[in-house]
Amino acid sequence: MTESNFPQSTVDGQSSPKSYKNVIIGVLAVALVAIGGYAIVDKNKTVEVIHQQETTIAKVSDEKSDIQKSFDGSLARLDSMGSINTKLEAKLKDNTSQIAKTKNEIRSILNKKNATASELAKAKNLIADLNGKITNMEQDIARLTQENQSLSNDKVALTADKEKLTTDLTTTTTAKVELEKKVDVASTLNASDIAITAINVKKNGKEKVTTTAKRVNKLIISFNVNNRIIQTGSTDVYVCVIGPDGKPISTEKLGSGTFTTREEGDKAFTAKVPVDLETAKNKNVEFAFVPGQTFQKGNYTIQIYQNGFKIGEGTRELKKGGLFS
Numbered sequence: 001m002t003e004s005n006f007p008q009s010t011v012d013g014q015s016s017p018k019s020y021k022n023v024i025i026g027v028l029a030v031a032l033v034a035i036g037g038y039a040i041v042d043k044n045k046t047v048e049v050i051h052q053q054e055t056t057i058a059k060v061s062d063e064k065s066d067i068q069k070s071f072d073g074s075l076a077r078l079d080s081m082g083s084i085n086t087k088l089e090a091k092l093k094d095n096t097s098q099i100a101k102t103k104n105e106i107r108s109i110l111n112k113k114n115a116t117a118s119e120l121a122k123a124k125n126l127i128a129d130l131n132g133k134i135t136n137m138e139q140d141i142a143r144l145t146q147e148n149q150s151l152s153n154d155k156v157a158l159t160a161d162k163e164k165l166t167t168d169l170t171t172t173t174t175a176k177v178e179l180e181k182k183v184d185v186a187s188t189l190n191a192s193d194i195a196i197t198a199i200n201v202k203k204n205g206k207e208k209v210t211t212t213a214k215r216v217n218k219l220i221i222s223f224n225v226n227n228r229i230i231q232t233g234s235t236d237v238y239v240c241v242i243g244p245d246g247k248p249i250s251t252e253k254l255g256s257g258t259f260t261t262r263e264e265g266d267k268a269f270t271a272k273v274p275v276d277l278e279t280a281k282n283k284n285v286e287f288a289f290v291p292g293q294t295f296q297k298g299n300y301t302i303q304i305y306q307n308g309f310k311i312g313e314g315t316r317e318l319k320k321g322g323l324f325s
Contacts, residue, residue, distance in 0.1 A: 064110070064115060064120055067110065067120055067123050067124055067127065068110055070124070070127050071106050071107075071110065071123075071127055071130075074127060074130050074131055074134060075103070077131075077134050077138070096137075098133060099130065099133050099134070099137070102126055102129060102130045102133065103130065105123075105126050106123050106126050106127060106130065109122065109123040109126075110123060183229070184307070185307075185309075186229055187227055187229055187230045187231075187307070188227065188306060188307040188309050188311060189225040189226065189227050189230065189235070189237070189277075189306045189307070189311050190225065190226055190227060190311060190312075191223050191224070191225050191304045191306075191311040191312025192223065192224050192225075192226075192312070193222075193223055193224045194221075194222075194223040194302065194304070194312050194313070194314035195220075195221070195222045195223065195314070196219055196220075196221055196300065196302050196314050196315070196316035197209060197219065197220040197221075197222075197316075198210055198211055198216040198218075198219055198295075198316060198318060199216065199217060199218050199219070199220055199288075200212075200215040200216060200217060201217040201218065211317070211318060211319050212318070212319055212320075212321035213294075213295045213296055213297040213298075213318035213319060213320060213321065214294065214295075214320075214321060215321070216295040216318055217290065218288050218289060218290045219241070219288070219289045219295075219300065219302075219316065220286065220287075220288050220289075221239060221241075221286065221287060221288075221289060221302055221314075222284065222285065222286035222287075223284075223285055223286075223304060223312060223314075224282045224283065224284050224285070225237065225275060225277070225282070225283050225285060225306070225311070226280070226281060226282045226283065227277070227279075227280070228279070228280045229279065229280075230277055230279060231277075231279060232277060232278050232279055233276075233277060234274055234275065234276050234277070235274075235275055235277060235306060235307070236272050236273070236274055236275070236306070237272070237273045237274075237275050237285060237304060237305070237306045238259050238269040238271075238272055238273075238304070238305040238306070239269065239270055239271045239272075239273060239287070239289075239302065239303070239304055239305075240267065240268065240269050240270055240302070240303040240304075240305065241270040241271075241289055241291075241300060241301070241302055242300070242301040242302075242303065243296065243298075243300060244296050244297065244298025244299055244300065244318075245296075245298075248267075248268040248269075248270060249270055249289075249291055250268060250270060251270065251271075251289070251290070251291055251292055252292075253290070253292070254270060254271040254272075254287075254289070255271070255272060256268070256269060256270050256271065257269060257272070259272075259305070260308065261305060261308050261309070261310070262308035262309055263308075263309070263310075267305075269305070270289065271287060271289065273285055273287055295318055296318070297318050297319055297320045298317070298318065299315050299316070299317050299318075300315065300316045300317075300318065301313065301314075301315050302314045302315070302316070
């Protein structure tokens with residue numbers, strides 16, 4: 001048998017116990033490294049997921065905040081229209097009803113603690129629709145306000161025109177009244193050629209002019225009247241006969257009474273004589289006055305009135321007379 005200084009191999013090729021131990025340690029070491037690597041990778045994935053979730057949450061929160069701000073802005077625009085008068089509100093009633101419905105839908109979404117992205121997207125669309133309605137409403141308000149202002153301006157102008165017309169009408173009416181007064185006064189007749197004739201009516205019916213009071217049976221009064229502008233038609237002339245005692249003489253036969261003058265008040269008249277007139281033409285008036293009593297000596301005054309004015313006056317003296325008169 002040959003001897004050698006090198007160690008000899010184990011019998012049947014089997015490893016020693018120390019070699020097995022080293023192998024196990026190596027395997028465990030590899031396993032630990034693998035487990036540690038997996039743990040690191042897994043942790044990194046978890047952190048990434050968490051980060052993504054936090055980002056999503058932050059994004060949703062920011063989006064919700066932006067939506068809330070947008071909604072608040074819309075509400076502010078609505079509030080600014082709170083001074084619309086009742087008439088405009090009535091015209092915008094339909095828009096107001098639709099806006100109220102949209103507002104309620106938006107609030108319902110924003111009040112949810114865990115609103116989903118789709119719900120927030122709906123809220124954004126609703127706010128866009130709301131802003132569109134508000135814009136239309138603002139345009140309607142601006143238009144109606146302008147129309148209202150135009151109507152107010154028209155009303156002011158019409159009121160001013162009415163006041164001017166009223167003033168003009170008052171002025172015209174006053175001028176018309178004044179003109180009518182002037183025309184009325186100017187149309188008063190003029191009396192001329194006044195004649196008072198004392199008549200003695202004899203038993204045989206013959207008439208004789210006389211100036212002796214005891215022989216006078218009647219007075220024949222005649223005069224002419226005319227006016228350049230008086231209208232063709234009929235008017236009344238009042239004749240007042242005043243006796244020597246200064247008192248008016250009345251007679252039932254002539255329908256004596258009273259009339260109103262413009263300067264002397266009420267006055268007694270002896271006879272009212274209707275006269276048919278023609279413009280700018282002389283009209284002769286004549287009537288007989290029989291007092292129903294004996295004429296007295298003295299002056300008999302005849303006053304003629306028309307349109308409230310005295311237009312003429314004449315006097316006839318009746319004398320006492322002698323024995324053979």
